[in-house]
Amino acid sequence: MEKLELIEQAKAVLRLNDSGRSTRPAPGLYPHQWLWDSCFIAIGISHYDTKRAAQEIYSLLEGQWSNGMIPNMIFSEASDNESARGHRIGSGFWQSTRSPYAPKHKQTSGITQPPMVAEACWRIAKKMSGEEGIAFLKTVYPAIVRYHTWLYGDRDTDGNGLIALFHPWETGLDNTPMWMSELRRVHMPLWIRVVEFFHLEKLLETLFRKDTKYVSADQRISTIEALMMTHVALGLRKRDYDTKRILRRAHFVLESLSYNSILLGNNERLIDIAHKIGEKIPEDLDAKFKQARKNLEMLWSEDINRYCHRNYLTGEIIPVEGISQLLPLYSGAINKQRAEILVSALLDTSKFWLEFPVPSVPKNSPYFNPEKYWQGPTWINTNWLVIDGLRKYGYENEAEQIRQKSIKLVEKSGFYEYFNPLDGSPAGTNNFSWTAALIIDLLS
Numbered sequence: 001m002e003k004l005e006l007i008e009q010a011k012a013v014l015r016l017n018d019s020g021r022s023t024r025p026a027p028g029l030y031p032h033q034w035l036w037d038s039c040f041i042a043i044g045i046s047h048y049d050t051k052r053a054a055q056e057i058y059s060l061l062e063g064q065w066s067n068g069m070i071p072n073m074i075f076s077e078a079s080d081n082e083s084a085r086g087h088r089i090g091s092g093f094w095q096s097t098r099s100p101y102a103p104k105h106k107q108t109s110g111i112t113q114p115p116m117v118a119e120a121c122w123r124i125a126k127k128m129s130g131e132e133g134i135a136f137l138k139t140v141y142p143a144i145v146r147y148h149t150w151l152y153g154d155r156d157t158d159g160n161g162l163i164a165l166f167h168p169w170e171t172g173l174d175n176t177p178m179w180m181s182e183l184r185r186v187h188m189p190l191w192i193r194v195v196e197f198f199h200l201e202k203l204l205e206t207l208f209r210k211d212t213k214y215v216s217a218d219q220r221i222s223t224i225e226a227l228m229m230t231h232v233a234l235g236l237r238k239r240d241y242d243t244k245r246i247l248r249r250a251h252f253v254l255e256s257l258s259y260n261s262i263l264l265g266n267n268e269r270l271i272d273i274a275h276k277i278g279e280k281i282p283e284d285l286d287a288k289f290k291q292a293r294k295n296l297e298m299l300w301s302e303d304i305n306r307y308c309h310r311n312y313l314t315g316e317i318i319p320v321e322g323i324s325q326l327l328p329l330y331s332g333a334i335n336k337q338r339a340e341i342l343v344s345a346l347l348d349t350s351k352f353w354l355e356f357p358v359p360s361v362p363k364n365s366p367y368f369n370p371e372k373y374w375q376g377p378t379w380i381n382t383n384w385l386v387i388d389g390l391r392k393y394g395y396e397n398e399a400e401q402i403r404q405k406s407i408k409l410v411e412k413s414g415f416y417e418y419f420n421p422l423d424g425s426p427a428g429t430n431n432f433s434w435t436a437a438l439i440i441d442l443l444s
């Protein structure tokens with residue numbers, strides 16, 4: 001297919017999902033605004049409409065809490081009505097105003113998501129004229145500083161520079177095997193065990209699940225996984241999203257490799273923004289950035305020769321494999337030698353280098369399932385992060401191969417949410433916004 005034709009089709013998907021001031025990830029299934037989705041979406045839109053791209057970010061920042069947190073979901077009245085059809089976890093579930101920091105004028109969730117905001121703003125500004133770009137960056141800079149300050153102030157309570165997460169949804173990689181195995185190990189309540197023991201999943205799916213009306217159940221998370229995630233979210237709500245209260249009784253807090261890698265990459269973009277507009281990163285925050293760069297190495301395991309996640313409460317390394325192990329490339333914080341070890345795992349045909357790379361779980365993992373959400377399929381946003389990371393370390397050739405395969409996936413199967421890495425067949429929902437937006441970016 002012609003490059004221009006594909007770009008036009010991608011723009012049509014983004015128009016379809018445009019709800020005026022922000023963009024839905026997909027019709028029906030995802031009717032709200034999501035944090036990292038909007039960042040990827042804005043990166044794509046910036047290639048043809050910088051004002052609309054900036055608007056995507058402004059509306060995201062309208063949901064920012066007064067303590068600096070940017071929530072993973074922001075609801076609008078219209079989308080909340082739609083949620084009654086498509087998405088059960090709406091504003092009534094989160095009740096964000098239980099926290100004194102939540103905005104009064106906007107309903108949001110009570111947790112965050114990968115902090116791609118600095119990266120998105122930096123790229124949008126690059127597409128604007130000099131002055132306009134600087135004005136845009138000046139407008140968004142204080143909010144991004146407040147967000148990163150909140151992350152290091154609120155979520156790095158042991159002071160090691162690594163951010164701790166409270167919920168799998170905060171990684172954006174929802175049911176990635178590492179989180180699911182940890183949840184099962186440390187925090188599986190009796191009532192969910194009973195549901196599993198008596199095989200009541202099917203009944204609960206029919207009664208309560210709405211996502212499986214849009215996408216076949218074997219491509220979504222399992223009902224047990226959904227119950228575990230809802231249970232953890234209710235625990236956070238019960239403590240009014242207050243970090244101190246959450247940590248007092250926490251079973252389940254993880255230092256996520258993917259999240260910390262993405263944050264490090266975005267710290268660098270925030271430093272670029274500060275330079276560009278003649279600002280200085282506040283001293284304390286700058287010190288944190290340096291410590292965080294150094295301490296990503298705490299997630300390296302000599303025994304298994306790769307980066308891992310870490311249990312915040314016990315300090316144990318969690319050796320479950322997944323796409324996260326390649327994301328330190330995007331951080332730009334690791335040395336060349338370690339980058340090379342990551343690239344050899346990427347190029348291993350028994351792991352990540354499949355017909356349509358990069359799968360969210362390596363093929364030789366016991367958890368690998370080529371169609372099941374974050375447990376095997378290839379996603380365009382993680383491909384984009386891997387491509388960017390490979391380029392940071394000079395692996396142009398490998399980056400180019402993943403870029404071409406990503407485009408081929410969409411030409412072959414459409415703008416789907418994710419794809420089977422073995423044959424490129426589509427999975428999840430169609431007309432998915434970040435797939436469309438990032439294909440525009442990869443083609444440009």
Ligand code: GLC
Nearest residue numbers: 025030034036037172173174
């Ligand atoms: C799913 C994805 C998450 C994304 C959201 C909206 O929950 O796992 O990463 O932000 O959908 O697209």
